[in-house]
Amino acid sequence: MSNIGTLDDPSEPQELYAARKKIFPKRATGDFRRLKWIIMIVTLAIYYVTPWLRWDRGPYAPDQAVLVDVANRRFYFFFIEIWPQEFYFVAGMLVMAGIGLFLVTSVVGRAWCGYTCPQTVWTDLFLVVERFMEGDRNARMKLDAAPYTFDKLRKRVIKHVIWLLIAVATGGAWIFYFADAPTLLVELFTGEAAFVAYATVAVLTATTYTFGGHMREQVCNYMCPWPRIQAAMLDEDSLVVTYNDWRGEPRTHGRKKAAAAGDPMGDCVDCNACVVVCPAGIDIREGQQMECITCALCIDACDDIMGKLGREKGLISYSTLSDYNTNMALATDPETSTINPDRIRDENGFIEGIRHFDWRIFLRPRTLLYFSVWAMIGIGLLTALVMRDRLGVNVQHDRNPIFVQMSDGGIRNGYTVKILNMVQEPRVIFLSLEGLPGATMSINGLDQPDGVSFAVPVEPDQLRALRVFVRQPAAYIEGGSTQFHLIAEDKQSNEMDIYEAVFEAPEVK
Amino acid sequence: MAEKNEIDEFSGVETTGHDWDGIKELNNPLPRWWLWTFYATIVFAIGYTIAYPAWPGISGASKGLLGWSSRANVSADIAAVEASRSVFAEKILNMELAEIEADTDLLQFAIAGGSSAFKVNCSQCHGAGAAGGGGYPNLLDDDWIWGGDVEQIYLTLQHGIRYDADEDTRFSDMPAFGADEILERSDIVDAAWYVRQISGQESDAEAALRGQTVYEDNCAACHGDNGEGDHDLGAPNLNDAIWLYGGSHAEIVAQISRPQQGVMPGWAGRLSEATTKQLAIYVHSLGGGE
Numbered sequence: 001m002s003n004i005g006t007l008d009d010p011s012e013p014q015e016l017y018a019a020r021k022k023i024f025p026k027r028a029t030g031d032f033r034r035l036k037w038i039i040m041i042v043t044l045a046i047y048y049v050t051p052w053l054r055w056d057r058g059p060y061a062p063d064q065a066v067l068v069d070v071a072n073r074r075f076y077f078f079f080i081e082i083w084p085q086e087f088y089f090v091a092g093m094l095v096m097a098g099i100g101l102f103l104v105t106s107v108v109g110r111a112w113c114g115y116t117c118p119q120t121v122w123t124d125l126f127l128v129v130e131r132f133m134e135g136d137r138n139a140r141m142k143l144d145a146a147p148y149t150f151d152k153l154r155k156r157v158i159k160h161v162i163w164l165l166i167a168v169a170t171g172g173a174w175i176f177y178f179a180d181a182p183t184l185l186v187e188l189f190t191g192e193a194a195f196v197a198y199a200t201v202a203v204l205t206a207t208t209y210t211f212g213g214h215m216r217e218q219v220c221n222y223m224c225p226w227p228r229i230q231a232a233m234l235d236e237d238s239l240v241v242t243y244n245d246w247r248g249e250p251r252t253h254g255r256k257k258a259a260a261a262g263d264p265m266g267d268c269v270d271c272n273a274c275v276v277v278c279p280a281g282i283d284i285r286e287g288q289q290m291e292c293i294t295c296a297l298c299i300d301a302c303d304d305i306m307g308k309l310g311r312e313k314g315l316i317s318y319s320t321l322s323d324y325n326t327n328m329a330l331a332t333d334p335e336t337s338t339i340n341p342d343r344i345r346d347e348n349g350f351i352e353g354i355r356h357f358d359w360r361i362f363l364r365p366r367t368l369l370y371f372s373v374w375a376m377i378g379i380g381l382l383t384a385l386v387m388r389d390r391l392g393v394n395v396q397h398d399r400n401p402i403f404v405q406m407s408d409g410g411i412r413n414g415y416t417v418k419i420l421n422m423v424q425e426p427r428v429i430f431l432s433l434e435g436l437p438g439a440t441m442s443i444n445g446l447d448q449p450d451g452v453s454f455a456v457p458v459e460p461d462q463l464r465a466l467r468v469f470v471r472q473p474a475a476y477i478e479g480g481s482t483q484f485h486l487i488a489e490d491k492q493s494n495e496m497d498i499y500e501a502v503f504e505a506p507e508v509k
Numbered sequence: 510m511a512e513k514n515e516i517d518e519f520s521g522v523e524t525t526g527h528d529w530d531g532i533k534e535l536n537n538p539l540p541r542w543w544l545w546t547f548y549a550t551i552v553f554a555i556g557y558t559i560a561y562p563a564w565p566g567i568s569g570a571s572k573g574l575l576g577w578s579s580r581a582n583v584s585a586d587i588a589a590v591e592a593s594r595s596v597f598a599e600k601i602l603n604m605e606l607a608e609i610e611a612d613t614d615l616l617q618f619a620i621a622g623g624s625s626a627f628k629v630n631c632s633q634c635h636g637a638g639a640a641g642g643g644g645y646p647n648l649l650d651d652d653w654i655w656g657g658d659v660e661q662i663y664l665t666l667q668h669g670i671r672y673d674a675d676e677d678t679r680f681s682d683m684p685a686f687g688a689d690e691i692l693e694r695s696d697i698v699d700a701a702w703y704v705r706q707i708s709g710q711e712s713d714a715e716a717a718l719r720g721q722t723v724y725e726d727n728c729a730a731c732h733g734d735n736g737e738g739d740h741d742l743g744a745p746n747l748n749d750a751i752w753l754y755g756g757s758h759a760e761i762v763a764q765i766s767r768p769q770q771g772v773m774p775g776w777a778g779r780l781s782e783a784t785t786k787q788l789a790i791y792v793h794s795l796g797g798g799e
Contacts, residue, residue, distance in 0.1 A: 015538055016536065017538050017539050017541045018539070019540075019541045020540060020542065400636070400640065401636075401638050404647070404796065404797070405650060406650055406651055406750065406797075407746065407749035407751050412650075445613065467796075474750075
């Protein structure tokens, strides 16, 4: 953003606001471009297809593999079902995602930005459409500069219509995560879906179309906090997309002329291939920049040229700052403080001291620490998932009053008991009282005589709240607080949950 | 804007010409769309204040072109809730209390509705937890002066107790045996010891024996031969552990001499029948219902 129009003449009144410079990225080919195509297809497929996957959970639960059921407060993920109080699983996974991001960033820099960020993926997709309708870089630039003719109008209109269709599909796919997808799809088209569904589709359509079609790198540069945060997590051993000016400079266009003059010749032929493919519109040869999302397309572009020229690939490469600095020191002439590529070459290629990519940079204390923290949280979450209860009992003692004097001198305490049946089939749960001498229970709405154990039918995947009265005859009353147990038990699966409850009575004088 | 701009040596960025003790401000221009977005929010804000109530005047704020008001919103919400409840409310109005209690959904609805009506209308005397106190009966226990089945509770709610404004009110009047000099002071003391005895409390056996005669002659007619009380007469049970006005000897003597007799208003004219029914069911569910 540094080179606005007034630099040449500081006496001109300067602009405080700059218009977006149009970027026409050229199609790149190569290993990284292929990797990006694959990641794009996989991530888009995950996004669009996931809500349509089915997962049989029996007759009492939805059969959608991934479903955020907000109305019923349930989250389904294949074989896992989460109740709201188990949200710590989601929180734990968010922590893992955060630390995973630290890990990835400390190893390969802004890989998230360059390959998997939705902004990058959808912008890429929109660029595919743009290229299909208007051609590659030069054709697009020409078309953009041309006056509006019928042909230009046709191309533009079709392009925007396709963009909008993609945007609608993007917004549409999102809402399918929150309701039964096949049902909602029909409702969407028959006008029966909830207002919030249409509103969500509309908002996401607008943001997808605007961000992917019109704003693109502006989102990364001005709206997104990640470029700043992720850049702060890099260190001298992180792999970042680097222009190796220790072998590229001085750029040499006319090599024969330079050779004749005996000037030092860098590998860079100043062909501009790295600049024209850049979706962020920067020149990587100017060094590390905030705008660089490390999509590595400049590597592909440069490798292509180097291959054609018969030179070693990797003039632009993933490289660490410490390798770069070492190589730079070797290439710099101490007397003139200029780069002389002859210093790092001999007849066999690069001299011995030149450092290249080394797998050992992955195994640093920093990355190992990130990885172990990440793995420990993962193991903890898995353990919690395997060990978690699918039957629960929660007891709330009445506070007002804490006990009731009965006419026969006995004391009664009231409780709200909640039995959680967290499996998808109806169960009969036995609620029993243990450890309170002489005491009996009665339960409102269960037509059963007083006793110490009750069979309570509980609906599948539901919580049942009961009003429970516990009554202890006068002869057994010890006064003050007495601890006892309320036990919920499924006698078929032998699952059990014990609640340590308190029975309150007046102090005995 | 100052006129003297220069290029910063390190960043290559132009300065704005602002200089504070040698610290110069760089001009990294904002994107133009950001500026337009800012203007758009201003335009939106103006439109918003026209569409919605906003501008303060002397006797109130501008109404807004859309006619929106938070009060109308609340009214609509309440109407929607009432409409959704009307199915239940109608059933409760038309069904017998016992039938309502047998229906799980209706019972739940009635208890919830009764609980909220209780907090508004009853908790002032009977307490938020319905535990009563200080001469106001505890509604949680199993001792009922006028009967604790759901029909009796409903009747009590409808007509009240010793409530002058209702002809059908429940009425009982215990004579002031002391204040009206019906009984000697010593007889009252003895009778109180006897009541202590039949309710299983510490007593003076000799005095209780004398008091038994006094009780049989004066009290048994209403409170029963064994002090079991009578729901129809509104005579409290005297042989249990529950005392509305206290169970110590002195308190019993005081109650015989100059009885306190509480008043409860009838709610027939003030609460809808459906609400009263829900209240009856709620009170009946509190644990002591018969």
